[in-house]
Amino acid sequence: MFLQQLVNGVVIGSVYALTAMGATLVYGILRVLDIANAGAYVIGAYIGMTIYALTGNLFASLVATLIVSGLIGVGLERFIYLRLFNKSPVILLITSIGIFIFIEDLLRLLNGPYAKRFPAKLPFDGVQLANLSIPGTWILVMVVTAVLLFVLWYILYHTKIGLAWRATAQDIEIAKAMGINVNLIVALNFFLGYGFAAVAGSLIGIMYNSISPTMGDIPAYKMLAIIVLGGLGNPVGTVIAALVIGLVETFIGGYIGFFFPRDAIAFVALIILLLIRPKGLFASKNI
């Protein structure tokens, strides 16, 4: 039971990590609470399902999801966010909510309001131990998340682009003065941010075998709680915070059976934490 809950929590947590990573990356550079990122999550689920239905190749559909949604992210950045850079955060927040409403409603109009199935055939089977069963979809979720986060970590901390990214996150003007191609970095940032969220949406669609236009509603706001717990704009903190929230939700749901809805737990934790540590759990001075 304990082991089962633990694995369950880690799986949920890793999807949260992937979803919230997009928002963390965008916050890291633009200081926007990017709710539209959850729009990429929904778009990703639909693109993933469509391409999978066409090709039947799971790997290709995940890669295509990442690329297409990433490009949508770059488009949003070029045509909308860049104009508003340096405006009040409230304006950016309302813009991103406007985009989110637009995306969800567009998908509802295109695909109908009802949930659709996403039946993916996995190339491997689940693991069945004495009192622990891990479905294949869970393994898929954990493997894909681990690979993507590893790639991100490698790019951020071990390449020149990553160095430029971190410099831009610290101070965009000075980074520009140092000859960093800030436009490219911001574009890459949105590409990865939206791409990751899209893959997370696809994975959730496969895991629950169901996608719907409103599936982004809860991640949109839970994501905010997670990126704050992770110290706003701190990628490593975000992963830890996402795992913590995933585990806490699972254990509280599994053992105590809280009267609260599962999805409010993250916010209760958030408010309590902010009162004790006003800058988040893993506030760091440099990214």
Added chain:
Amino acid sequence: MYLIVVATIVSIYAILALSVNIVTGYTGRPNLGQASFFGIGAYTTAILAGKYGVGFMPSLIISGMIAGIIGLLLGLVSLRVKEDFLAITTIGFNFVIVAIFQYVPFFGASMGLSIPPLKLFSIPIGHIGLLAIVLLLMLLVILFSYRLERSWLGIALVSIRNNEDAAESLGIDVRRFKVISFGISTFIAGLAGCVYAYYMGFIMSYNFQFMTSIAILSMAVVGGLGTIAGPIIGAVILGLIPEVFRFASDYRLLIYGTILVLMMCFKPQGIMGGDNSTFINLIRKTPPKTAGMDK
């Protein structure tokens, strides 16, 4: 009849937009949880009038008081957090309040609560009477905002928005005024909640979701933060969109989202905020600092 109902809800939106304007427009602190105070007011009225048969006037005042007191407490607590953290704290508060309304049986849980029709001096008042009361309330809030803009309190609030450190160095008790503005704003939202409860006759936690907070804030921002005419015009425009586009009901949200994005892209200072110098200071001039750090 239809016009009266629409006018009532638009006026309630205008009151709410003006209330969020006090804390976000004048004091410059983001409040993304105004719907929770709106809800606290509405639920207070539903419990007082529905369960204990309390009259309109006492319900109105108690609703405002309770929302205001909880607002003061949240204001006190949120002194510890800044800007984006504050924004998220208020979002979180909204979710927690909605969860309480939805899961605690005393608040009707998922069944909601119903409110008896409005009576004044034991005479039933129809839709026109309710509209008159809402308009009167709106007028009072407008007058109050007008007085506030020209009072020392209003100047102190605006000085906090423009430059908190400078305001503090001039001897303004920044913490106290931040809490006061939160209290006033949530008190007004509580009043709006009371009339909304009578207007609806039946309330559910669903009415006070985070999206409602966003709708309220959008009205103030689209109209022009820090002005008085702005939030009212914003409430009229965004409040009427669902009615005007009734013929295209399937596309209403799409249109709503598009208008929000276009407004923010092409006129971020709001319709009324054109040459208002107070607003310009709200736009961030300093480059953003490292995440998770303050100045």
